[in-house]
Amino acid sequence: MSLLAGFATTLAMIVAIGAQNAFVLRQGLRREHVLPVVLVCALSDAVLISSGIAGLGVLISASPLALSIAKYGGATFLLAYAAFAARRAFRPTTMAATDHAPAAVRTVVLTCLAFTWLNPHVYLDTVVLLGSLANQHGPDARWLYGLGSVTASFTWFFALGFLSRRLAPVFARPRAWQFLDSTIALLMTTLATVMLVS
Template sequence: MPLLAGFATSLTLIVAIGAQNAFVLRQGLRREHVLPVVLTCALSDALLISGGIAGLGELLTRSQLALDIAKFGGAAFLYTYAFLAAKRAFRPSAITPSDHAPAALGTVVLTCLGFTYLNPHVYLDTVVLLGSLANQRGTDGRWLYGLGAVTASFTWFFALGFLSRNLSPFFARPRSWQFLDTTIALLMTTLATWMLLP
């Protein structure tokens, strides 16, 4: 059934640990602007998947300029966020959520948009791969497949954002936040470097 196939394939792609998931996890743990963050991620996926089904994937793969902009812009963004995470990790007094005021909503949403749209792999997964797989289902099945993929995205991001707060007792200790930010810094640096490899 196209709906279930789209759900399963999309969930498999989304669950992989990446920059966007790490950001959503951190916001969920901090209980800071969680709803706008998960909605931004899920609605962006819905937009990109729909674009792929409508034929945007074919246009994207033909534009080397668009791929290069996403590649180098995304790497620069990830390196910057890695630096900020490393800076937080080396300043334990500023790690626990209660130590400072929440970040502004606009800043958080812009950062989330950066993780979403400056990552070329997001386009490859949603626009190109899921769009291509959906279109193999024919006229009748492609949008059902897309609906399944979008449903998986909403399910995952809402679960990650809102259920991660159950880990908050563990993250009540500054050392736990220090470990998380160190892990995020290493992950972002690795992903950015991997993006720049030929």
Template sequence: MPLFAGFATSISLIVAIGAQNAFVLRQGLRREHVLPVVLTCALSDALLISSGILGLGALLTRSQLALDIAKFGGAAFLYTYAALAARRAFNPGAITPADHAPAALRSVVLTCLGFTYLNPHVYLDTVVLLGSLANQRGTDGRWLYGLGAVAASFTWFFALGFFSTKLTNLFARPRAWQFLDSAIALIMTTLATWMLLT
């Protein structure tokens, strides 16, 4: 059935460790603007998947300029975030009391949008791959497939964001945050480098 096929394919693409998931996890652990963050991620996926079903994927694959802009812009964004995470992890003295205060909602949402739309692979996964797979289901099945894919996105991001709020006791010690930020810095640097090399 297209609905379940869309869900299964989408969830298999989303659960891979990546910059967006690491950001959602960190926000959940901080219990900071979790609902806006998971909604931003899930609604963005819904928009991108719908765009793919409507044919945007074919246009993107023909525009090397658009892919290059996303590639280099995304890599720069990830390197910057990696540097900030490394600073938090390896230079605790540089962290000011203001760093422990909740970040502004606007700043968090803009960062989340950056992780979503500055990653060229999100376009390949959602717009190109899921869009083309949906369109193989024909006129009647393509939107059911898309609905399944969108449902997977909502399920994953809400589960990741809100389940991670239950793990805050594990991160009561600064050492745990240093470990997490070190892992985030490594993930972001690896993804940015891989993005430039592919």
């Protein structure tokens, strides 16, 4: 029961399109370094969820300074990425995936790490919230809850990264990439704004 509860709760939380999911989707559509990207996301969640169950969530809740640093750093990063996405959207002649030289895997992984670890909401969701929910299941069952959470994370990111390529025919048109990048720019700017005013 704890395993299923962890799986369902985590899946419900991470399916919403956010900065990290938008990045994974774009990499999946481009078929560019998808495995490293989904592994970074899923393994990061595993570390964060485990840390929350082990008690890190209590420490983070007691340290507003740590969340403030992540808040302003994360907002700055999101606004910068929004600017890059907006620039791509205004150059529709270079929108098709085949028109772009592949980014270096190091650059892609570092960007993915930034989306994951500079987002203060990831600490609230995985470490604080999931950690506290898991600990409500008792000293033994809490790790089953955590296993369910980690399984949900792996399931979601692998599905998003590798199944998004089925949309490739749609994104063979430059206009579709322009729409996606415009949406990403708007989403990143909105998330950064919400992050700064919250």
